[in-house]
Amino acid sequence: MLQRKNIAAAGPEKYTQEFIKKQIEEFNIGKRHLANMMGEDPETFTQEGIDRAIAYLFPSGLFEKRARPVMKHPDEIFPKQRAVQWGEDGRPFHFLFYTGKQSYYSLMHDTFGKFLDIQKYQDHMRAEGLFSQDTKQVNLIGSRWMIKEELEEILVQPISDHDYVRFIQLLERILALPYCSREEEYIQRFRRTLEVQSKKQKIEPLQYDENKVAFSTGEGRRKTATATATVRDNGSGKITVNGVDYLHYFPVLQDREQLMFPFQFLDRLGKHDMECKVTGGGRSAQAGAIRLATARALLSFVTENEVESMRQAGLLTPDPRVKERQKPGQEGARRKFTWNKR
Amino acid sequence: MESPRAVFRTSEWDPANHGDQHVGQFYTIPPSQVKTVFPHGLPHRFQQQIKTFNEACVMVRKPALELIGYLKKADPAHPSVRYVLYGERGTGKSLSLCHALHHCSLQDWLILHIPDAHLWVKNCKELMPSSYHRARFDQPIESSVWLKNFRVTNERFLKQIKTSQKYVWSKREFTDEGRPLGEIVDQGVARVKNASDAVGVVLKELKAQARPGSYRLVVGVDGVNALWGQTTLRKEDRSLIDPSELTLVHNLRKMMKNDWCGGAVIATVTQTGSVFTPSSAYLPQELLGKEGFDALDPFLPVSVPAYSEKEFESCYQYYRDRRWIQHHRGHTEEGKKELLFLSSSNPAALERICAFL
Numbered sequence A: 001m002l003q004r005k006n007i008a009a010a011g012p013e014k015y016t017q018e019f020i021k022k023q024i025e026e027f028n029i030g031k032r033h034l035a036n037m038m039g040e041d042p043e044t045f046t047q048e049g050i051d052r053a054i055a056y057l058f059p060s061g062l063f064e065k066r067a068r069p070v071m072k073h074p075d076e077i078f079p080k081q082r083a084v085q086w087g088e089d090g091r092p093f094h095f096l097f098y099t100g101k102q103s104y105y106s107l108m109h110d111t112f113g114k115f116l117d118i119q120k121y122q123d124h125m126r127a128e129g130l131f132s133q134d135t136k137q138v139n140l141i142g143s144r145w146m147i148k149e150e151l152e153e154i155l156v157q158p159i160s161d162h163d164y165v166r167f168i169q170l171l172e173r174i175l176a177l178p179y180c181s182r183e184e185e186y187i188q189r190f191r192r193t194l195e196v197q198s199k200k201q202k203i204e205p206l207q208y209d210e211n212k213v214a215f216s217t218g219e220g221r222r223k224t225a226t227a228t229a230t231v232r233d234n235g236s237g238k239i240t241v242n243g244v245d246y247l248h249y250f251p252v253l254q255d256r257e258q259l260m261f262p263f264q265f266l267d268r269l270g271k272h273d274m275e276c277k278v279t280g281g282g283r284s285a286q287a288g289a290i291r292l293a294t295a296r297a298l299l300s301f302v303t304e305n306e307v308e309s310m311r312q313a314g315l316l317t318p319d320p321r322v323k324e325r326q327k328p329g330q331e332g333a334r335r336k337f338t339w340n341k342r
Numbered sequence B: 001m002e003s004p005r006a007v008f009r010t011s012e013w014d015p016a017n018h019g020d021q022h023v024g025q026f027y028t029i030p031p032s033q034v035k036t037v038f039p040h041g042l043p044h045r046f047q048q049q050i051k052t053f054n055e056a057c058v059m060v061r062k063p064a065l066e067l068i069g070y071l072k073k074a075d076p077a078h079p080s081v082r083y084v085l086y087g088e089r090g091t092g093k094s095l096s097l098c099h100a101l102h103h104c105s106l107q108d109w110l111i112l113h114i115p116d117a118h119l120w121v122k123n124c125k126e127l128m129p130s131s132y133h134r135a136r137f138d139q140p141i142e143s144s145v146w147l148k149n150f151r152v153t154n155e156r157f158l159k160q161i162k163t164s165q166k167y168v169w170s171k172r173e174f175t176d177e178g179r180p181l182g183e184i185v186d187q188g189v190a191r192v193k194n195a196s197d198a199v200g201v202v203l204k205e206l207k208a209q210a211r212p213g214s215y216r217l218v219v220g221v222d223g224v225n226a227l228w229g230q231t232t233l234r235k236e237d238r239s240l241i242d243p244s245e246l247t248l249v250h251n252l253r254k255m256m257k258n259d260w261c262g263g264a265v266i267a268t269v270t271q272t273g274s275v276f277t278p279s280s281a282y283l284p285q286e287l288l289g290k291e292g293f294d295a296l297d298p299f300l301p302v303s304v305p306a307y308s309e310k311e312f313e314s315c316y317q318y319y320r321d322r323r324w325i326q327h328h329r330g331h332t333e334e335g336k337k338e339l340l341f342l343s344s345s346n347p348a349a350l351e352r353i354c355a356f357l
Helices: A017-038 A047-055 A101-127 A150-153 A162-174 A179-187 A253-265 A283-301 A305-315 B032-037 B044-053 B062-073 B092-107 B140-153 B153-160 B181-190 B190-211 B248-255 B284-296 B309-321 B332-342 B347-355
Strands: A143-145 A189-195 A212-221 A225-232 A239-241 A273-279 B026-029 B056-059 B081-088 B110-114 B217-220 B263-270 B302-303
Touching: A017 A047, A101 A150, A101 A162, A101 A179, A101 B032, A101 B044, A150 A162, A162 A179, A212 A283, A212 B026, A225 A283, A253 A283, A253 A305, A253 B332, A273 A283, A273 B056, A283 A305, B026 B332, B032 B092, B032 B140, B044 B056, B044 B347, B056 B092, B056 B309, B062 B263, B081 B092, B081 B284, B092 B110, B092 B263, B110 B140, B110 B190, B110 B302, B140 B153, B140 B190, B153 B181, B181 B190, B181 B332, B190 B248, B217 B248, B248 B284, B309 B332, B309 B347, B332 B347
Parallel strands: A239 A273, B081 B263, B081 B302, B110 B217, B217 B263
Antiparallel strands: A143 A189, A212 A225, A225 A273, B026 B056
C-alpha cells in the first residue's frame, strides 16, 4: 500500500539558500526595471518609491492593506529559516545542538560569559585598590527590553515564556553590577527605544484676529459626526454651537458635561469663548466630536506637560468605535434570529 | 438686621419697598400670604421647593422690579397698560409674575391670576357644548377649579362687588341684580355645568366695574400665547377646535383688550406647555402669532434674562445655606464654576442640576 504524503506533518515549506539568493537578484533587477518604467534614477530608487510605483501600476480596491500587491526585499517576505546545521558527515556544527534550543542556550552562555568578565574586572580593581561604586551607569531611560517575539526573530527559534524571563533576569543582574558599562554595547543590542507619544501631536500655533485676541481652531470626529471648534481667549465661558446657545442645543446634562471636560481639566472654565459647527451623527456623537475638537484647539494655549497629561486623560484620542456591520443570517450585528426548535 | 452669613437674604418682605439695592437677594413670603395670594399661582417645581425648604423664598430681580415700578407709576385713570414678560425657557418669567402679583395683593388690588392658560387649551377630559352660545364649548372642570382658587384669593372683594344685571342659569336658578359677586362664584362652583359661564360673568362684571374710584384690577396670565395659538382638543367629528370656540378663552380675550381703565394686565409668553411651537421660539412675536400680536398691540415688553453673576452667586449661596447641595465638591470654588458652566446661568437648569447633588 502506498504511503500517502502527510503534507501537514512535514512542516512549513523550506526555502534553500540558493533559492533566496536567486530571489534577491530578481528583486534587484526588477527594482531597476521599475525605476526605468517610472522614469526615476535606478541607483537612488528607495523602497518608498517602489511602494508608490506598485500602487500606481496595480491599483487595488481591497480594504485589507496586507492583501494588496507588494514588492519588497525577499528577506522581509520569506521568513528566516535556520540553515542546515549539520555537515555531510552528520555531525552538527554547533556544540549545543543536542540541547534542542541551541541558539537560546548559546546566547545565555555568551551573556553569562560577559557577566563573569565583569566580575573578574571588578575583582581586579578591588585588588588594585581602585574599586569605586560610582561608575558610569547604563542609560535605561526611554528604552525597553526586547519583547519575546523580537527575541524569537533574532534567534530564528521559538522560545518559551520561562526562557525569556530567565534571559531578562540575567541581563538585569548584569546591570546591577557596578562596572556594567564595560558591556554596555552588548546590552544595548537587546533594548528598543520607546517612542514619545506626545511628540506626534501637531500643535497649531496661536492665531490672532483683529482685536488682538488669540484664538485657535481644532477639528474632531466621532462616529459620523464632524465638528470644527474655534476657541478664543479672554472670554467668559460662552459657547455657541451652530449659532445656538449650548444650553438649547444640548438640553441633556450629559452632553454639556462632555463639553465641559476639556476646560475643566485644564482649569480654564470661565476664561475662553467657543464657537463650533457640527454636522452628522446623533446627540452623543456630536458632543464627543466637539469635545475632541476643543481639546485639539486648546493644545495651542497649553504647555507640553499639560499636553502629555491631556493625552493620558484620553482627551486627544479619537474614539475608534463605529457602528458594527450587520451580518447575513443574523438580525443585527450580534443578535441572532429567534431560535426555533423546529 | 442681616447677619453677615445671610448676605443673599433680605428681611424686607414687602415688594413695594424693594429697590435696586435688593437685586439678587431672596425675600420670604409669609406662609399665610402664600396660601391666600397663590393658591394655584406658583409653578409646580417652586411649590415642591417651598415644601422642601419650608419657606417661600423668591429672588428679587430686575424685570420684576421694573414691573413693580411701572405699576406704581401707572395712572388709574388711563386705560390699562399691558405688560408682556418674555424670555428663554426657564429664566424666571412665571416667578417674576408672581412677585408682581404679590406686590399688587399687598397694595390691595383685585388679583385675577390664571396660572397657566395652556391648561385650558389642552388635555381637557370633558368638553360640553355651551348652554349660552351654541357654537362654543365649555370646560366645566377647569372653570370650577379656577373659581375655587379665585374665591380664596379675593374673599374680601367678592362681598363688596355687586352684580349689575340679572343672570339666569336655568329654569329655576337665577341671580338677581345687586347681589354680591360671591354668589355667582358659589353658583359656578356648585353647579359645575354652568361654571364656565360663571367665569364669563365674573370677568365681565369685574371689567365693567373697574373704575378709578373703586378697586384696582390686575390680570395676571401665564402663557398668554395659548389664547391665540392652537388647541389639541377635538370635536366629535375629529376636527380641531379653534381657541375662540372655547368659552373660557373667548371671555379671557375680552379681558385682554385695553378698553377698560383702573388696572393693568401682566402676561407672560412661554414656550413650555404650548402646543405646536418650536422650542427655540421665545420672542412674543413668534409665540403670539399675527392674531395675538395684533390683539395685544400696543404692549410693553419686559425681557427676563438668565442669572447675572451676582444673582447666580446668591442663588448658589441660598442652596448651600439650605443644605441643598450635599456633594463635597459642590462647596468648592471649582464646583461652583462647574455649576455655572453646566447650567449656563439658567435658573431652571441650575435648580434641576442641584436637585440631585
